[in-house]
Amino acid sequence: MRLPGKPLAMIGERPLIQWVWQSAVASGAASVLIATDDERIRAAATRFGADCLMTSAHHASGTDRIAEVVRARGFTADDIVVNLQGDEPNMPAEVISNVARAVRDVALCDVATAVAPIESLREFLDPNCVKALRAGNGRALYFSRAPVPWPRDSVVAGEPGSFTGAWRHIGIYAYRVRSLLQFASWPPTPLETTEKLEQLRALEHGMHIHLVTLAQSPPAGVDTPEDLERVRAALQKL
Numbered sequence: 001m002r003l004p005g006k007p008l009a010m011i012g013e014r015p016l017i018q019w020v021w022q023s024a025v026a027s028g029a030a031s032v033l034i035a036t037d038d039e040r041i042r043a044a045a046t047r048f049g050a051d052c053l054m055t056s057a058h059h060a061s062g063t064d065r066i067a068e069v070v071r072a073r074g075f076t077a078d079d080i081v082v083n084l085q086g087d088e089p090n091m092p093a094e095v096i097s098n099v100a101r102a103v104r105d106v107a108l109c110d111v112a113t114a115v116a117p118i119e120s121l122r123e124f125l126d127p128n129c130v131k132a133l134r135a136g137n138g139r140a141l142y143f144s145r146a147p148v149p150w151p152r153d154s155v156v157a158g159e160p161g162s163f164t165g166a167w168r169h170i171g172i173y174a175y176r177v178r179s180l181l182q183f184a185s186w187p188p189t190p191l192e193t194t195e196k197l198e199q200l201r202a203l204e205h206g207m208h209i210h211l212v213t214l215a216q217s218p219p220a221g222v223d224t225p226e227d228l229e230r231v232r233a234a235l236q237k238l
Contacts, residue, residue: 023089115167143199
């Protein structure tokens, strides 16, 4: 069961979107902006003092929405922007700053995102857990909903419990603005359409995606009423 209107769901005395905004502010970003097509979210953001921009209701993805924002606000080609989804109230501020820093510091990097180790067979086989393959220098090789890389020898031996080289993708992105606008100008690509993963569009066009590796996955975001109760319990402990 999905959770309609989740950015406005109350966690303690604050709406969920305010918790997300606070994490972004704590990251040290030069500016934090909430982009939405929902007037209710704009009104809530205004009440707690956030900068907010109303965007088109017809964007196919969050990346397209961020592209509208950078055009509207006149960002320069060398500026770095981070797309933090509005249902991630537990995203650590240091993860936000680290993906932004990777775009700045890694040579030829167009996009940065994050990954964490796969911790169980259930997670490895789950198509909702997006797997990432990386080169030794951190460059992304591929993303898939399939269990990759497949541990052939372990499976043959009846021990499919080794996940060496398997990383869980964490859905946060940082972009150089010129790369973001170029990405948004391309139509969906065959691999993107097949896997329903928009980051494959960047790889199919030869973009360099750098993977920031985390010791463990941040707490999951909010998709369902059960997720909301879990997040409420966790944040109340803080």
